[in-house]
Amino acid sequence: MSLTESILAGNRLSISRLLTQVENDSVEGRAALSKLFPHTGKAHLIGVTGAPGTGKSSLVNQLAQYYRKNEDRKIAIVAVDPSSPFTGGAVLGDRVRMRDLSGDEGVFIRSMATRGSLGGIAQTTASFTQVFDAAGFEIIIIETVGAGQSEVDIARLAHTTLVVEAPGLGDDIQAIKAGILEVADILVINKADRPGVEITERALRSTLELAHPTKRVYRHHGQSMSVPTVQSDMETLWIPPIHKTVSTEGKGITELAESITKHAAYIRQSGDWVARDRARLGSELDALIRAELMSRFLENIQQTKYDEVVEKVLNRSLSPYEAVNFLVNGKISQRKKGEGQEDRRRDVTTSSS
């Protein structure tokens, strides 16, 4: 049986090994992803993000249990934790909160480190979801790093994004800030048995009242572009519901799961599902093109020449923009006269010839 066939058949060891290949961006990994790609596009991707300590892992644990008990669908969980920027190492600890899920063949948990990515998920997280999708996992839950306010990559990847808050983490100004709250399709106040839950709820509710209705804007080709939804009248507009949960006790999980199902139905019906898929695949393509061009550029350039230019930028005789123009187009951009840069320019030209 070929690797692709055994993935499609759901062989766990093959899935696991392929994920490693994909994570290391190997040639085999890429080839297998290409073969599996036609089989993807069926799964519901659920993103879970929010500040550290809000209980994302516990919530994912509860949600997965709920789905296994009530809907009998196969579930994959991709849990992302940060890599150390200094050593590249990582401690991935999300499994600690998911021990209830062990022993269930219908659940596959995979931890991954960000390996230098900053948006809360790793570069290969999207590819991971494709492997699981092809292997027949119908629900894929992606848990982000949880580092802070700029963790919005998840909204580009997931169909439904949950933003998890906890009482006592910030006031209403935090709630107005752009970024993480805006990406929420569903808001969850976890640890709702703690004091201060009403304040958090009020802050979130008033933010929603201030902000809605907003048109959803996707970034594509490096630019923001708004994707008009098929229906945009007030009655059918999705307003993120706020759910209160206590994930250690399983409280509020049923309502949350129902809300997620409702959101999936809503975006399928409104055309948003396809729009999100298009935006996601578009930005994935962009990233791949960027990487390809970069590696082609690096192939064609001599390391010594490159180092020389860096040196010139360092001693301020070239600006980074001029350096790029020189390296990519082989040109020295003309500076205006009277800036006293004549001699430096000549210096660059001679050394490059």
Add this chain to the structure above:
Amino acid sequence: MTEKKIRVLVAKPGLDGHDRGAKVVARALRDAGMEVIYTGLRQTPEMIAEAALQEDVDVVGLSILSGAHMALAPRIMELLKANGQDDVKVFIGGIVPDEDMPRLREMGITGIYGPGASTDDIIKDVREAVQP
């Protein structure tokens, strides 16, 4: 970003609750640039084998201070083999009497570390064990 990382599962099978050692080792391996999956206390051999499978680790580190190593380790080795992961290297840290060591090595345990073992040695041994 495409460099291969050593992935290690650090697990505590059995019923003792002393996880300081496991955490120190996890931290040291992280600082050596490895990706460490930490599973927490009181794992059954089945849970450990399952996690090793899902995470496709190169190495499993077991922390056992309860004295149950002669019951836990063979079972874990058996399950890893059953899952097709014979190539995974297994290390044990904790309290292991000298007379048990030969038998543990016989069943395929790569390294055994007692109190006072240096993390540098552990890192070195892990790296050597996973060299292709």
